[in-house]
Amino acid sequence: MAWTRRPLPNDETTYQVWYAAGQWIIRGDSSSFATADFATYRTFPDVLQLPGGSYMSVQDLVSDGVRWYACDRNYGWARSTDGLAGAQWEFPSPQIISPSFGTAGAASLCVTSTGRIVARAGNYICVSDDDGATWAETGLATSAVSVSGAYDRPNDERITQSGDGTIVLTCRLGEFFVSDENGDTWSAIYPGVQYAIATVAKITAGYCVTYQDWDIPPRISTDNGSTWTDVALLGLPRAVAEGETLYLYGGEYGAPEVRVTTDLVTWSAIDPAGLAAEMFEDIAVGGGVLMGVTRWDSYGAYTAEVGPAVIAPIALPLRLMVAGVTPISLPLRLEVANAGAIRLPLRLSVGATGAPVALPLRLAVIDASAVGGLNGAGAWAAAPDGKWTAIVTLDGANISTRLHGACSVEIADNAARTAEFSFVPAAPLAVMGLFGRRVTIAFARADGTAAQPIFAGVVDVPTVDLQTGIITCECTDQAQEVWSNTARERIAELVGGRWHDALAGELEDNFAYLEERIQGMPASWALDVRQQPAVLPWQSPARTLTVRTADVIDGSLSVDLPSRDQLRTRIVCRLQYRFARLRARTVQASYSQPLSFFQPLVSNALGVLKQSKLLMTVAMVESATESVGGWTMEWREITSPRPGGWNLGSNLSPVLYYITPSTAQTLALGFSVRYSTRWQQSVTEDYTVAVVWSGLEAQLPAPVSEEMGASLEAEFDQPGWGQDPSVGPALPSTLLGDVVYDYKPAGFDDASRDELMRALLDRAWVRLWSASRSGRVSFALPCRPDISLSDAVALEHDAMRASGRVVAVTHTLNLESGTAVTDVAVAVGMPGATPAALPSWTLPAAPQDDYSPPISAYSCQIGTYVGGDPASPPWDEETMIGFSTNYEGPEDPSINYYPHQLRIKGPDLAAEDRDPRTLTVSAELSVAVPTDVLEIL
């Protein structure tokens, strides 16, 4: 339990320490440095240069376990871009966190367990849920309590989150501020002393507050800040909590001191043996180690001391409130390295339904060393002493001691996880009863520790050896059933990307939906070892394992290069978008003759040369105009001759022509009629878009193409629309010409078409990539049960370099030979090691219909045909459409006479107007596809 003095690289005052992910950041007077082992150190920035050239000081430093966040109260805030290395930083926008404060930066920061950033800028408490892109002011850190003190000491302005989720903010006031709603609301707590608070720490037992004046004792509250009492410990002006352990620290000159409690009642002192320093300025807890930085004032030389292995408890204040009887699934996965006590204060309140409640909570903590060891270590981290065992349960019963032969588990992309094992039953067993029995398989060290599950599922096919009685069980993780029972919303959430129902038509099964949907994303599906659905992106793996020559079983490395047969250089996407084009056309028919046309032709010298013609009648016009096939009369106007008498001859030889008023109104010289018609035409936009991997196509002698397609049809289900004007949709009227309305309801409109096209193009791009990923690099390792499909491997072997995601893992635990081997297959694509992202796609323009109807499309046929004349041709019923009449006079059998009638023929609809119309678009989109590292040395 003694403290160990650790040498520091500089002789300077140290006064702050932080811990994250195995490394300590120690701040000195003029520099900061990081170390993981106190043997090697590297520089860590304590000032950062802002983009404008000025500098910000790292006044507060916090980590979310992935990166660092730093802030300066007046100049800005930053986050590291190289993880926890802290060598590269960026200055996110906005730098002004609180508009009310109006100054860049923050005095203190905290990243909560939900990933929310809480910051104090000026007096304003702000939160951000999008990593600092936007901020909301949720509290005000001001106090009416007047205080003395308020020295500018490090660490006195901090925001921390306690194990139960409470956020505590201190800012050298007499009050401190807390939020138990993740920063949404804040309240002030006054511990009863008018002095500047130095620190506040909280554990489940309550609060502990310390003051900047060392003579003011720490105070505790066990009733959430309502009442406070002093702790009879002086000279301990600082407090910090780690999980459920609370530390008071400080000490007198030459006697640094740390007190520990977990209940705010019993305070134990950590043995000071080994300490020879002035006092603790700051402490941090991490990795089971308590570290304090101290001052040694005599000569200005300073050191840090690492204390005994005080293991910080881990608390999971999980609160779940569910109404109704929905089954509750808690796939809580907890991975802890070097953990001490772990508390899971799970509270379950059940209503008076009387329903049984089961909480099959199992917590397995795997030694971190069991999942390490690659990267050239050449050791077997899973079982360092070489002794291992397989733990197999069947229906909850451990049958490990009855196993026989080899036990294997096969895990692969886009497939169910399968397992096979054999065992000698302890008693006669009905083999058929094994169907569907629960099976779990784990690899463990021989003493049962560091057990790592590698399979969970059910017996699929049991077989029995009649000679030996040995039963062999083929098992499955029921992937298809699990996915089939997974809601489509959940599948969509897991897979992401674009989707359109028209890609696959009606899918009744959710598993089929998964298989279709995932074709648009560069990802694979599987179940994890807990039988939970998982989508595995081909990029951005959960972790990348470096595997070197020394890690691989000798002679096991092999490579299958990407197959040319499977390569594709282009995917031709056909999209047919079909909809109904509702059309209306309005035409006008006009016919007119002068009265002279009907009057007799008279010569002054020769008398009547031609007899008069029979006039057109109003009844004739009315009948004819109302019976034009295919057209509806909208409007009509008839022109009648005016009554009167005309002398067509001369005064000496008069030829009189009379039309009485009563007769005139029955006669017609002409008419005008407007007709309309409506019809629908099927239009298909036919897109052919080739997605071309130009880089690969240039390498091959000829393009290798594949076609995929989809169709989207906006069905128009108003069968009476063309005939019944009352059937909608109504089209706007026009005096003459065409009206066109493309029927594209929601879900079948242009936006939907474009979404479908993009989803199809996504598929094409993924297909190009998947076709290139046919290469496989395979190798074997001493069993690594932690390797999963979510891992990627960077292989650095004497024989080759390769990188890619794991696509198949087979664990073979041979209980006969004692060998436990993991075969790993990594998918590799074309060599190149160039990244590429799914394109955002610029779609080709929709096709335009260039057809324009000719003028005849709007013209009615109304000719004029006169019989009763020697020159009149024979009557032709088919062609002589219009007004037909005859010269009056005695009939002559040698002359052709025509029926006195009026017939009108409306314009026909051209095929281009009437028939289904296909409008084509062709385009070619050049894309880049990710390539991998693949070098054969």
Added chain:
Amino acid sequence: MSRKQPDLTIDGIRLPLQVAGEIRQDYEDFGGFGLLRLGLGAAVHQEVWRKTRTTLSASGLIPPGLAAVDWTAAHTLGCVAPRSIQAASNVIALPAARRTDAAPFGFAVDAIGLLRPVAVGVAGNTATLAVWAGAVSYQVLYYPLLTARAPAGVRVEYDAAGAAAGWELVCEEA
């Protein structure tokens, strides 16, 4: 220090001298263990279980009386060949499965490698060898008591002309 060579026992029954006037016993390990060789030649030992196999070869005047033994069952074999543990300390842990009718015995090993017989006290499964000045290590020997199976049973031969019986029994730790 003196000791007496124990006779072979099977299920506690001592085989008579005439059966095993000459007897040899060897031990070997068998089981699920082996070495994997990694790419740079490093050896990774893997082991899921390890047992002892012992072979008894004997000859005498009459065949062993093992014809009625049920070889489907496990038997307790009182071994005649001692096994040995050497350690720097004079306090050495002994396996519990050892003969109690034949006491462990031991030696001190001096700097030049000579064995010096020393007294051995046994408490439970811990043997404490008498300290010998100048010892650099100690060695204790014990007679295993194996719970073993011999599915093939005993192989017996008999030379009627010479009135000599030979037999062999291969046992594996159960």
